[in-house]
Amino acid sequence: MKQYWLMKSEPDEFSIDALCKVGREPWSGVRNYQARNFMMTDMKVGDGILFYHSNCTVPGVTGLAEVASPAYPDPTQFLPRSDYFDAASKPDQPRWWLVDVGFKRKFKRTVSLDEMRAQADALGDFALLRRGNRLSVLPVTAAQYKHILTLE
């Protein structure tokens, strides 16, 4: 059963255009257990992803991607020079896991957070719209995914 997800990225760090260019990217750097668990245990190759730009002028969904690999340990946790280094994580029992994300397409226009808020009735309970939500990887229902596509 195909599932759907929303994954946030700061466009200054890694935008939908950057993903388009490289085609596929290991989603490294997630250091939140809830977000990790989604990648580690729930995501399956081929799952759909809404690519979301955060911390920018117009936050919102800017394109589509897909889960392109099974989960594997995030290599950056073992790199002492990395911002994402985690001294407490041991290679025989990695703490942080990720999946590769593959580019599908860029939206013609951004479906903004404002627009999605305005569609709260149609979208129903949506983790992205919950107050104070800071999760960078979150589940989306098939109905929500479909509805957001109609807003493009």
Next chain:
DNA sequence: GCCAACGTTGGC
């Protein structure tokens, strides 16, 4: 740059 919300850490 501000700040509310929230997760994590560590002392007790």
Next chain:
DNA sequence: GCCAACGTTGGC
């Protein structure tokens, strides 16, 4: 196990 302190996220 509680909770204050602290760090981070992310909208504005």
